[in-house]
Amino acid sequence: MSRAADQLELFGKILVYLLPAVPATIRIALAAFVLALLLGLFVGILRTSNRRILRVAGAAYVDTLRGIPLLVQVFFLYFGLGRILNLDRYPAGVLAIGIGYSAYIGETIRAGIQAVPRGQWEAARSLGLSNVQCLRHAILPQAFRIVIPPILNDFVACLKDSSLVSIIGLRELTRAGREYYSSTFSDFQTWTVVAILYLAMTLVLTRLSARLERHLHRGER
Amino acid sequence: MRRASWIVLTLVLLSAAGCGQPGGDSLARAKRAGLLKVGTDATYPPFETVDASGQVAGFDADLLREIGKGLGFRVEFLVVPFDGILAALKSGKYDAVISALTITDERARQVLFSEPYYEAGQSICVRSDSPSYRLGDLVGRRIGVQLGTTGERLAQGVDHAEVVSFDAIGAAFLDLRIGRLDAVISDTPTAALFARAHPEVRLVGGPITRESYGIAFRLDDKALKNAVDEQLREMGRSGKLLELRSRWGLEAP
Numbered sequence: 001m002s003r004a005a006d007q008l009e010l011f012g013k014i015l016v017y018l019l020p021a022v023p024a025t026i027r028i029a030l031a032a033f034v035l036a037l038l039l040g041l042f043v044g045i046l047r048t049s050n051r052r053i054l055r056v057a058g059a060a061y062v063d064t065l066r067g068i069p070l071l072v073q074v075f076f077l078y079f080g081l082g083r084i085l086n087l088d089r090y091p092a093g094v095l096a097i098g099i100g101y102s103a104y105i106g107e108t109i110r111a112g113i114q115a116v117p118r119g120q121w122e123a124a125r126s127l128g129l130s131n132v133q134c135l136r137h138a139i140l141p142q143a144f145r146i147v148i149p150p151i152l153n154d155f156v157a158c159l160k161d162s163s164l165v166s167i168i169g170l171r172e173l174t175r176a177g178r179e180y181y182s183s184t185f186s187d188f189q190t191w192t193v194v195a196i197l198y199l200a201m202t203l204v205l206t207r208l209s210a211r212l213e214r215h216l217h218r219g220e221r
Numbered sequence: 222m223r224r225a226s227w228i229v230l231t232l233v234l235l236s237a238a239g240c241g242q243p244g245g246d247s248l249a250r251a252k253r254a255g256l257l258k259v260g261t262d263a264t265y266p267p268f269e270t271v272d273a274s275g276q277v278a279g280f281d282a283d284l285l286r287e288i289g290k291g292l293g294f295r296v297e298f299l300v301v302p303f304d305g306i307l308a309a310l311k312s313g314k315y316d317a318v319i320s321a322l323t324i325t326d327e328r329a330r331q332v333l334f335s336e337p338y339y340e341a342g343q344s345i346c347v348r349s350d351s352p353s354y355r356l357g358d359l360v361g362r363r364i365g366v367q368l369g370t371t372g373e374r375l376a377q378g379v380d381h382a383e384v385v386s387f388d389a390i391g392a393a394f395l396d397l398r399i400g401r402l403d404a405v406i407s408d409t410p411t412a413a414l415f416a417r418a419h420p421e422v423r424l425v426g427g428p429i430t431r432e433s434y435g436i437a438f439r440l441d442d443k444a445l446k447n448a449v450d451e452q453l454r455e456m457g458r459s460g461k462l463l464e465l466r467s468r469w470g471l472e473a474p
Contacts, residue, residue, distance in 0.1 A: 079392065079395070083395070083399055086399060086400065086401065088401065089385070167388060169368075169385045169386050169387050169388075175386075178304050178305075178368060178369075179304075179368065179369075179386070181304070181305065181308055182303075182304035182305065182308075182368055182369030183327065183369065185307050185308045185311055185331045186308075187305060187308035187309075187312065188312075
C-alpha cells in the first residue's frame with residue numbers, strides 16, 4: 001500500500017510542476033487561433049470571390065499550408081525564416097501555428113459562406129446593397145452561425161497542436177513534461193499527467209462549444 | 222468523491238503497470254544474441270553524431286564498439302532524444318546508454334554507471350564580439366542549453382536568466398551565432414569543436430566544472446557493468462583508450 005501512496009505523491013508532485021505550464025499552453029493556443037481566425041476569414045472570403053484570380057490565390061494559400069506538416073512549419077519559421085528575421089521563439093511559434101491553422105479555418109469559412117442559400121445574395125442585392133455590404137450584413141452573419149461548431153473543433157485541434165512548439169524550446173505543457181521526466185525519469189507517470197491535463201482542457205472546451213451551439217440555435221424549430 | 226477515488230485507483234494501477242522493470246541478465250542475453258542494444262543521442266560531436274552514411278559515429282560510439290568486440294557482441298545504436306534517454310533505458314528499450322552522459326548522484330540513484338571513461342566539464346560559449354561572461358555575469362541573460370543536461374542544471378542556477386533548452390545543442394550554437402542567445406553552456410569538447418568551425422563564436426576560458434562521463438545500465442545489470450568496466454581498464458592499459466581519444470581530437474586530461 002505504501003507503494004500506492006508513493007505513486008500518489010509522485011502524481012501530486014508532477015501535477016504541481018506541470019500546472020503552471022497550462023496557462024502558457026492556453027496563451028499560445030489562443031494567440032495562434034486569433035491569428036488563424038483573422039487570416040482564415042480573409043482566405044475564406046477570397047475562396048468564394050467572383051474573381052478567378054482571387055479564388056486561385058486563396059486555393060494556392062490553402063493547398064500550400066495544408067500540404068506541409070505543421071511541425072515542419074514550426075521548424076521553418078523558427079530555424080529557417082526566424083534566423084533571417086531574428087524572430088524570437090514565442091512569435092515564431094504563434095505565427096507558425098496560427099498561419100498553419102488559418103488554412104483549415106479558411107476552408108471552414110468558405111464552406112460556411114457557400115452553405116448560405118444563393119437566394120440570400122439575390123435578396124440582399126435586390127435591396128440595393130453592394131457586394132461587400134451583402135457579405136458583411138447578409139451572408140457572414142448567417143455563415144458564422146453555421147461555422148461555429150467546426151471552428152470550435154479546430155480550436156480544440158489547435159490547442160493540442162500547440163504542443164508542437166515545445167520543439168523550439170518554448171515552455172508550455174509538453175515541454176514542461178519533458179523537463180520533468182528528463183530529471184526524474186518517471187516517464188510513464190509524467191506523460192499520464194500531461195495527457196490528463198490536455199484532456200481536461202479539451203473537455204472544458206467541447207462542453208463550452210456544445211452550450212454555445214445550443215444557445216445559437218435556440219428558437220429554431 | 223466516489224468518482225475521484227476511481228480516477229486515483231486507475232492511475233495507481235496504470236503506473237504500477239508502467240513500472241514493470243525488464244529483468245534478466247543483459248550481458249548473458251547480449252552474448253547469446255551477439256548483439257547489445259544501446260541508446261545514444263547522436264547530436265553531440267565529437268562524442269556521437271550520425272555520419273554521412275547514416276551510421277552513429279564518434280568517440281563514444283567507437284569506444285562501445287571496441288568494448289563489444291572484447292566481450293563478443295556487436296553494438297546496435299538506437300538514436301533517441303537526450304531528455305528521455307535514461308527513462309527508456311529503465312523501461313528496457315535498450316540495455317545501455319553511452320551519450321556523453323555525466324555521472325551525477327541524481328542519475329546514479331536511477332541507473333548504474335560504469336567507471337568514468339572521460340573527464341569533461343562545462344564551458345561557456347559566447348559570440349566573438351561579446352564580453353567574456355563568467356557564470357555570474359549571465360544574470361538576466363539568455364542562455365542556451367540542451368534539455369536534460371548538466372549544462373541545463375547549471376544555467377537554471379543563474380538568477381533571472383532565461384534558460385532556453387533545445388533538443389540538440391547544435392541549434393543553441395546557431396542561435397548564439399545570430400544573437401538570439403547571449404551564451405551557450407555545454408560540454409567543453411563539443412563547444413570547442415563548434416567554435417573551431419565557426420569563428421563568430423568563442424569559448425570563455427576553460428571548463429567551469431569537472432564532470433566524469435559514464436556508460437549507464439539498469440540498476441540490476443551488475444554483470445554487464447562489471448564486464449564493461451573490465452574492458453575499460455584493459456583499454457586504458459593497452460593504450461587503446463588514448464588512441465580513440467586522439468582519433469576524435471580529445472586531448473588526454
